[in-house]
Amino acid sequence: MKAKVDIRKQIEVRAYHIWESEGRPHGRSDEHWRRAEAEILANGKAKPRVRAKAAAPKGRKTKAVKS
Numbered sequence: 918m919k920a921k922v923d924i925r926k927q928i929e930v931r932a933y934h935i936w937e938s939e940g941r942p943h944g945r946s947d948e949h950w951r952r953a954e955a956e957i958l959a960n961g962k963a964k965p966r967v968r969a970k971a972a973a974p975k976g977r978k979t980k981a982v983k984s
Contacts, residue, residue: 928953 931953936946 924957927957931956 928950932946932949935949935952936942939945939949
């Protein structure tokens with residue numbers, strides 16, 4: 918779990934530096950975050966997070982919905 922926190926902190930710090938280098942513009946935090954994340958992942962410092970699909974609980978069958 919600590920690795921996720923470290924990666925998040927690295928991205929946060931890099932996004933802050935990007936924001937500062939661009940003159941601290943308003944409304945572009947998502948863009949800065951994505952750029953920082955991409956840079957860190959490209960440098961091999963972190964692995965991308967992968968979300969697994971939620972499986973149906975064992976023992977329960979799902980019913981097909983009729984159209």
